[in-house]
Amino acid sequence: MSEIILGKVIIRGKIRLKTGLHIGAQTEAIEIGGIDNPVIKDPLTGKPYIPGSSLKGKMRSLLEKAKNAEQPEDMRGAGDGKYIGRNIGTANNPIWIHSCEDYNKAKGCEVCRLFGTSSKGSNFPARTIFRDAHLCDNQNPDEIIEIKYETGIDRITSAANPRPMERVVPGTEFEFEIVYNVEDENDKKTDLENLIKLMKMLEDDYLGGSGSRGYGKVEFAITEVVERSRDYYLGSADQNLVFSDEEGKRPEEVLLEISGKL
Numbered sequence: 001m002s003e004i005i006l007g008k009v010i011i012r013g014k015i016r017l018k019t020g021l022h023i024g025a026q027t028e029a030i031e032i033g034g035i036d037n038p039v040i041k042d043p044l045t046g047k048p049y050i051p052g053s054s055l056k057g058k059m060r061s062l063l064e065k066a067k068n069a070e071q072p073e074d075m076r077g078a079g080d081g082k083y084i085g086r087n088i089g090t091a092n093n094p095i096w097i098h099s100c101e102d103y104n105k106a107k108g109c110e111v112c113r114l115f116g117t118s119s120k121g122s123n124f125p126a127r128t129i130f131r132d133a134h135l136c137d138n139q140n141p142d143e144i145i146e147i148k149y150e151t152g153i154d155r156i157t158s159a160a161n162p163r164p165m166e167r168v169v170p171g172t173e174f175e176f177e178i179v180y181n182v183e184d185e186n187d188k189k190t191d192l193e194n195l196i197k198l199m200k201m202l203e204d205d206y207l208g209g210s211g212s213r214g215y216g217k218v219e220f221a222i223t224e225v226v227e228r229s230r231d232y233y234l235g236s237a238d239q240n241l242v243f244s245d246e247e248g249k250r251p252e253e254v255l256l257e258i259s260g261k262l
């Protein structure tokens with residue numbers, strides 16, 4: 001069960017915000033007099049970005065839910081012994097996720113293969129790396145943050161309690177990069193297609209907080225899918241440009257174009 005690398009497939013493109021995005025920063029980072037709900041920003045540049053962990057977490061949960069629906073009825077749902085059967089939170093505040101308990105099961109599992117599992121038995125490192133998505137060069141960082149007042153209404157007195165919330169404005173574009181490690185040629189096509197299908201599913205879901213209130217609708221535009229074999233890195237082989245489009249194409253279009261080339 002040692003890891004091998006046969007090659008890497010790199011997917012690049014843009015994430016476009018269709019509605020305002022709020023991915024919250026750690027509260028201890030708030031300056032005195034600062035807004036109480038800031039968006040996360042790169043400490044070096046002060047510009048907002050989308051953490052790779054946010055993309056990874058969201059895509060994992062979407063694939064888990066889709067696969068949960070394929071389970072026999074008595075395995076569905078969350079809890080001990082179920083498909084979504086591992087609590088990574090606490091007893092009082094459980095956070096249930098799917099996680100295969102050993103390496104061999106994880107290798108046969110589309111979720112754990114892509115996103116990894118670290119159960120008691122043996123670890124299966126994720127095959128996928130989600131880089132932080134930074135602002136595209138043409139975006140003016142001074143014009144992309146707005147303060148939105150979210151109002152809670154007291155159910156008894158009807159008093160409104162507006163709370164300021166930072167969010168990144170619609171239209172903003174971020175550059176994403178997802179790297180898939182090829183460890184088994186037989187899994188490559190399924191895994192890569194799953195990644196692109198998850199982009200589509202995420203478009204119909206949301207990223208960050210307050211999604212049920214309309215925040216976090218995004219759109220993916222894939223500009224490049226490039227495959228680099230082991231020989232590309234260690235030998236003299238060329239990379240294989242599986243897909244390229246400067247403007248970027250939608251996930252479902254890219255899926256059609258690359259299906260015969262993986």
Ligand SMILES: [Zn+2]
Nearest residue numbers: 099100109112
């Ligand atoms: Zn699994």
